[in-house]
Amino acid sequence: MSDLTSFELDKVRSILKREPTETELGIFTVMWSEHCSYKSSRLHLKKLPTRGARVLVGPGENAGIIDIGDGYAIAFKIESHNHPSFIEPFQGAATGVGGILRDIFTMGARPIAVLDALRFGPLDVPQNQRILEGVVSGIAHYGNCFGVPTVGGECVFEPCYNGNPLVNVFALGVFRHDEIFYGRASGVGNPVIYVGAKTGRDGIHGASMASAVFTEESKHKRPNVQVGDPFMEKLLLEACLEAMKTGAIVGIQDMGAAGLTCSTCEMGSRACTGVEIDLALVPQRETGMKPYEIMLSESQERMLIVAEKGREDEVFRVFHKWGLDAATIGRVTDDGMLRVKNHGVIAAEIPNRELADEAPLYDRPHGVAPFRPVGMDVPEFSSSDLTADLLTVMGSGDVCSKQWIWQQYDYMVRTNTIAGPLGSKNGGADAAIVRIKETGSSVAMSLDGNARYCVLSPREGTKLIVAECCRNLSTVGAMPVAATNNLNFGNPERPEIMAQLVESIEGLAEACAFFETPITGGNVSLYNETLGESIWPTPVVGIVGLLKTVAPVTIPFKEEGRTVVLLGGLGSSDEVRFGATQYAKTVLKDFWGLPPALDMDYEKRVQAAIREIVNGGFAESAHDLSDGGLAVALAESSLGGIGAAIELTTALRPELALFHEGPSRVLVSTAAAAEVERMAREHKVEALRLGVTMKESLRIENDSMTWIDCPVQKIREVWEHALENQLAARV
């Protein structure tokens, strides 16, 4: 089986100077798949900023690494497991978590946080309920047993994800600078050691499957999905970190997509060496496996280690202590070749560098306008009951409480979670925060995507996402320092889809450069298309920020009688830029126009101001405005029981004033309004006094006209159980 084009096959022949064997063909097919080689996106990914003062390791390794001071560093990355999660939601999502965790600990870091970005079709379709339940329990199964807290993320529903759910998992780990390991097969003559689970026939061609569109036949691809064993992964984690401490390990890489193939040739390529292995020595779970199958298996929980010659026993001792298989399967050579033998007979012989780094590179046509599903025409609308509208938005799938999801995740294990999901113990904050016990500092993380914005304008939408992530971090007082990204798009061979990808990458590059958050790694998932329907462009951005370890400033209002200040002001909007809002989606059930306008200079000043206000101790609560705009931010801040009496003076029509999603705004409650205003002034940012907090209800007036008046308890009821109710009302 080969998915290579005739052009690619010719390239294989010219590299080998002969016809490839069956095994070699399989190896080229997976390594040159879209998933492993980024052949459609590589050209454009080069536009991304990747350097910065704190970047210790940028793209190209298993994860990016950032200096956090005090001799410590963090490794983090995001990866998708979209295709497997559609075919087999539980195992697909579970192994998605497993894969990204291995990317982190293969570098020597202990994983301390996971976040997920999930996308599903609407829950009134029974299949989408099944996929949601499977994905969530798969993530829970893997992360909980492994012992990493799942501290945040997001979950959004759109019809474009019918038949193509997205599961993007972000993981972050911590270690000392001198504990960093790389995936390099250095030192000619050094042994190549296989550790972890035995190799079976599962997941063969998973990487190729992830590089193709779905058709009616895709359901037969279940054997391509891997099966996860989180207990094995936990053992592997502890054994790897312990083995690294022996000093006997030279290089290490996990076997993820394309399994043994990818780990051998990438490790060799990075070190400019050759790797020779004999498959007869690979621990196998099944009998009679062919070289092709062993090389392409994506069995989970396996790692490849290059150890110092003569010190193999030190490595073996650790793995045997943890009850794991470890076997020397080959050695590092000086000829730059990946040489695969089976019982001494050569099954494949390919130059490492050409295989790993010289995959075809395509400049796919994109000289057309990006695909847009809707036009610019604004429909007529006029609300008769703004309070009812607020409740509609608060109870909608995207905005409602996700506690049904996060209560299934152990978000507290390791006792570092200072701020977890929205609605958890302290109410939650705009970003997840985990402390680093060793340093007295903490890491804040935000994961964000918005396909509604991006399908209307991939460039502006992606910039808005970066701005939102950085604003989330700033709202908890953290300084944004670095980013990772997961680009989920449709079929790049269609120019109007490729144009979405290119524009989105350019927007990402511009915003990440502007906000000084270099991209240290990421993932591209293309061909998210089922039966000819592409998903909307869904870039997901994960940004990390740093702050001192202190009690967090969370979302809920804390006390009555506090001044409510809107940092950044009411913002401006018009009907055209109202078409991608949650109000348009859930109340008007319509979609049009453009995403909100972003002024990056102003955004940056708002972020600087809120960081100063929060870190100065002047904010009792803080929450940025995003989905649902001002009204939803006020409602979410009231969920703890303290509401507010708000007096607006605006000429904007009520729907826009309350629900427009213009960026660069943060809601603060404070006992020191004058200080907040002074700091805002210093940053040339508007600070608008909106009203005061009060017991039990949320009232919003404009020029003495009551727009919204609702008991907080009622908002909470609608918001808290909306997701469970949708799932309970199954067909």
Place this chain on the structure above:
Amino acid sequence: MRFGVVVFPGSNCDHDAWFALTHNLGQQAEMIWHDSASLGNVDAVILPGGFAYGDYLRCGAIAKFSPVMGAVRKFADEGGLVLGICNGFQILVESGLLPGALLRNRDLKFVCREVKLRVETTNTPFTAAASRGQVLRVPVAHGEGCYFADEHTLDLLEREDRVVLRYLDNPNGSLRDIAGICNERRNVMGLMPHPERASDVLMGSADGRVILESMVQSLVAAS
């Protein structure tokens, strides 16, 4: 005091317990590997949360056969203090050191959230520093925490004042809202909630400390 924290290969709250004991309470603590047949020189033992051997079978069903559990049993028989948290509680029940069983949660899903616990008795070394009726905010995180025992056993537990903690907002369907129990001799306790996760206000609550502090006080009083 010197605590021993047992480490099974799949324990994942071992470090949390160690950190709470050493950093939040200023006690000494050491890790005890699961294939060790001796506990060494410790004053009390903690069986931490996690998934001891993966728990793909029944939680704790394999752990009860581990060498360390032989040592824990002997330690308990000699009157030593043993606290089983979450997976540790499941292991104590499987090992027969505590009565009853822990079944899958009522709604068949893993549940992680803060719950309210009421201290039902202070007549244990694990709650001596608390007051009767005191309400503690402590997190739970488990898939199999629904406490079950036959009526006779439940009556016996209540009659002998061995229901140590009860849920005020039962998260898992435990019979009679039981969150934690002790043995007849009152030196072995198991509970599903995680006191080590509520030992530092930064984590949202320090209410769980009273359980660990009670152990320290009881040990000091006995020494």
